[in-house]
Amino acid sequence: MSGEIFFSCTTSRSTQEEGVLAKCPTKIDEDSLEASKEESDWGVCHTDCPMRQYQDNDQLRSLLSNLSSSYPDLATTFSIGHSVLGQDLLGVRLTTGARGQRTLLKPMVRLIANMHGNEVTGREMLSHLATVLVRGMGRDQRITRIMETTEVHIVPTVNPDGWDRATEEDCGGQDYASGRWNENKVDLNRDFPVLDSNGDRIGKPDTSDPLGSWDSLWVGRQPETVAIGTWSVNNPWVVAANFHDGAVVTSYPWDHYTDRDQKTGDHPTLDDDVFQRLAGSYAENHATMTNSSACLKYSWLGPTTNGAAWYPKNGTLKDFSYQMTNCLELVIELSCCKFIKNYFLPREWDNNRESLLSLIEFTNTGLKGLVVDLKGNPLSGATVGVRNRDSTEWAGKNVTATERGEFWKLLLPGTYTVQAWVNSCLFSGKVR
Numbered sequence: 001m002s003g004e005i006f007f008s009c010t011t012s013r014s015t016q017e018e019g020v021l022a023k024c025p026t027k028i029d030e031d032s033l034e035a036s037k038e039e040s041d042w043g044v045c046h047t048d049c050p051m052r053q054y055q056d057n058d059q060l061r062s063l064l065s066n067l068s069s070s071y072p073d074l075a076t077t078f079s080i081g082h083s084v085l086g087q088d089l090l091g092v093r094l095t096t097g098a099r100g101q102r103t104l105l106k107p108m109v110r111l112i113a114n115m116h117g118n119e120v121t122g123r124e125m126l127s128h129l130a131t132v133l134v135r136g137m138g139r140d141q142r143i144t145r146i147m148e149t150t151e152v153h154i155v156p157t158v159n160p161d162g163w164d165r166a167t168e169e170d171c172g173g174q175d176y177a178s179g180r181w182n183e184n185k186v187d188l189n190r191d192f193p194v195l196d197s198n199g200d201r202i203g204k205p206d207t208s209d210p211l212g213s214w215d216s217l218w219v220g221r222q223p224e225t226v227a228i229g230t231w232s233v234n235n236p237w238v239v240a241a242n243f244h245d246g247a248v249v250t251s252y253p254w255d256h257y258t259d260r261d262q263k264t265g266d267h268p269t270l271d272d273d274v275f276q277r278l279a280g281s282y283a284e285n286h287a288t289m290t291n292s293s294a295c296l297k298y299s300w301l302g303p304t305t306n307g308a309a310w311y312p313k314n315g316t317l318k319d320f321s322y323q324m325t326n327c328l329e330l331v332i333e334l335s336c337c338k339f340i341k342n343y344f345l346p347r348e349w350d351n352n353r354e355s356l357l358s359l360i361e362f363t364n365t366g367l368k369g370l371v372v373d374l375k376g377n378p379l380s381g382a383t384v385g386v387r388n389r390d391s392t393e394w395a396g397k398n399v400t401a402t403e404r405g406e407f408w409k410l411l412l413p414g415t416y417t418v419q420a421w422v423n424s425c426l427f428s429g430k431v432r
Helices: 057-070 121-136 141-149 160-165 214-218 223-233 272-285 296-301 317-324 342-362
Strands: 023-025 042-044 075-082 088-094 108-113 151-155 237-244 249-252 304-306 328-333 367-373 383-388 406-409 416-421 429-431
Touching (some): 057 075, 057 160, 088 121, 121 151, 237 317, 249 272, 272 328
Parallel strands (some): 108 237, 237 328, 249 304
Antiparallel strands (some): 023 042, 075 088, 367 429
């Protein structure tokens, strides 16, 4: 046997003459599920095989529900809200002990796709990733480690209304008819509260103040925006990714400029070094993203880019996440064509499988710990700052501890000092 487990068709067994012909093993080890190495034990995939056809919205929701019912200890579904037309924005939580409370200090990853309804590759990549994680648990050492150490939350479509308008093999489209916008003709990735009408950053609400509320930020926003944004701020995400199409590149914040005189160039965050490493990890593990020929119209970008340097835009989810939460979020563009022919889906899984697993694993790098008082009680809402040991510079922005006193801080290799504090004279605390 080959030592590899395949949960879908693959193009890795195709010859040069066959191109991207999808094949699957016809002979596997019954216990390990490892595929045979012999060419005679491989056949061309039928169109009924996984990743051979697009799933519509009902089929996508059924897949997630079936995972939850078939693997109740590893998967459970949840809803973050509804679209303009009332379609359920269904997601799945993937981890060991999925029916119970999250294990203390187990980091959370948030993966969404199809925010633009005609950008569809991510729908299939993420729904298949969910299948691979639950079916690989206990069989594949790497996947088992991911499921035991990390919580992965997936919502494969956050714009199902737009998907219903989109057309397969339509590689462009920037409007309502193409499916990009939601049913109210709004681009969801320009609808998050980032900059106000004066071009100033919108501040995070002070929820300790009776008049301070997240609700004020959602006035006039789309139901999909409110659903995603509320889900984003109510959970301690460490890493997130929003999957798009139309290029083959990974981008990171900021997407906008605050200097009104700046028109071009990077606008780095305080965590720019970590963002570059996180984005670089996805690109380097991807089969084609570092190849400038993967999408010639954007070859000048390279495999990763600062969002503003690509083109400036206000109201994006990844800017909102960085501005309002601890989370580091990427936009990952998977295909130069927005709605690729279904024939190419197995190739896209082969291209992205290693990158997806590496992205999840990145969540467990850096620093994590608990902030407690002298009696060992968790200090909810404590601020945690990290400094480079040999300088007075902060290593990125501060993060806020959860209700259970947890914090996570992604860092590059190095030596750091850590401080935590609370805005109260009633407490003295420590980091452990």
